[in-house]
Each structure stands twice: as C-alpha cells, then as structure tokens.
Amino acid sequence: xxxxxxxxWLLFAAGGMVAALLIPVHVALxxxxxxxxxxDAFAYDRVLALVSHxxxxxxxxxxxxxxxxxxxxxxxxxxxxxxxxxxxxxPLPVACYGTAIAGTVLTAIVLARL
Amino acid sequence: xxxxxxxxxRPVRFTWWLGHRGYxxxxxxELTSLFIGAExxxxxxxxxxxxxxxxxxEAYLTFLTAxxxxxxxxxxxxxxIFHAVTWFALAPKAMVVRVGGRRVPPPAIxxxxxxxxxxxxxxxxxxxxxxxx
Numbered sequence: 001x002x003x004x005x006x007x008x009w010l011l012f013a014a015g016g017m018v019a020a021l022l023i024p025v026h027v028a029l030x031x032x033x034x035x036x037x038x039x040d041a042f043a044y045d046r047v048l049a050l051v052s053h054x055x056x057x058x059x060x061x062x063x064x065x066x067x068x069x070x071x072x073x074x075x076x077x078x079x080x081x082x083x084x085x086x087x088x089x090x091p092l093p094v095a096c097y098g099t100a101i102a103g104t105v106l107t108a109i110v111l112a113r114l
Numbered sequence: 115x116x117x118x119x120x121x122x123x124r125p126v127r128f129t130w131w132l133g134h135r136g137y138x139x140x141x142x143x144e145l146t147s148l149f150i151g152a153e154x155x156x157x158x159x160x161x162x163x164x165x166x167x168x169x170x171x172e173a174y175l176t177f178l179t180a181x182x183x184x185x186x187x188x189x190x191x192x193x194x195i196f197h198a199v200t201w202f203a204l205a206p207k208a209m210v211v212r213v214g215g216r217r218v219p220p221p222a223i224x225x226x227x228x229x230x231x232x233x234x235x236x237x238x239x240x241x242x243x244x245x246x247x
Contacts, residue, residue: 034179047171
C-alpha cells in the first residue's frame, strides 16, 4: 500500500482540481433541473445528442472517475481520523479506493454503451 | 516488578472537531467530498438511464425533480463552492509558478484559479443549456 501512495495522492489532487473547477456548475445545472428551470435542456433527444460526441464522453469519464478518487482519498482520511484507525489498516484503503476503481469501471461501461 | 506499562491514550470524543472553529472548518472541508461523490453518482445514474432508453431516462428525470433533490442540490452547491474556495486558497502552496525567473505572487495564482472556474462554468452551462445563462 505504501509504495502506491503517490498514485492515490495524484488521483486525489487531480480530482480536487476537477471538482473545484467543474462540479459547482454541474450541481447548479442539475439543481436547476430539480427546480424545474431546465427541463427543455435536459430533454432525452438533446442530452443523447450531446453525449454522443466522443469528447463529451471523454469529459464525463474524467469528471466522474476523478471525482470518485477525490472522494475516496478524503473519505479514507476522515474515517481514519474519526474512528481512530490507521490509514494503513488495509480494509480501509481497499474499501475506499476500491469503490473509486469500481465507479471508474462502471463509468467506462456506461459510457461505452451509450 | 509491577504490572507492564500500557501507554495512556487520552480519550477523544467523536465530536472533538466541534470545539474549535479551525477544526470544524477542516472537518466540513473533508465532508464536502461526500457531496462531490454523490454528484458523480447522480451523473453516472443519469448516463446509465440515458443508455437504457427514453422511458428510463424520463423516469430518472422525475426522480431528480423530487422536492428533496432541490434541498440536496442547494447544500451540495454550497459544499462544492466551499471545496473550490479552500482548494484555490491552497493552490499557491501546492505549486510555485515562475514566469521569466520570477515567482508569480500567490494572489495572482488564486485569481487565475477563480478565472478558470468562471470560464469553465460558463462554457459548460452554455453547452448544456444551449444558450448563455
């Protein structure tokens, strides 16, 4: 686990940047939809056309998977701090980073099926 | 010889972070990641339902317009902005940028990050909404 630390940190940092720059607008857009302000923009044919472009899919893959890795890293350290466990206690990083890896694989599958 | 010594561990309450403003802000910053993760899950589910067809997608849109979703997104937006503010504040410490041999002053790096946030937000909103918001 120790030797892979820089990798997880790099994914966390990249995810933190992506989350800081891009997640606010996505939350605002889905929030606008939730409030009923953007139903035309989220119409089935329109969104399908938007995500059919390879660049849109690449963008969504990067956005979603890096957000998962960002969550995994912060959640791991918060959990370890809150429960007085060591981050080197294997089930903890395996559960957190494993969830992020599973999420990344799922994202790739979903995007490939679109 | 007495009994073996056991190191004393001062008991720490689960609410340790509520006593000090700095600690509270630190834990809140860490917890913003829950909302970032949740938003990624919602986006992934949107794409999944989109791939299943019109009916699934429209049912998912109905789920997204449930009253609780508005509340969740107001809280999530606050969390996402809090994350961005704290992330940008740390940016000059994480990277030292030099232009022409001179170090770029930290406020300029922070300002550049906010600029990037504004530009990226406008572009994404413009693409998704099909018009300038």
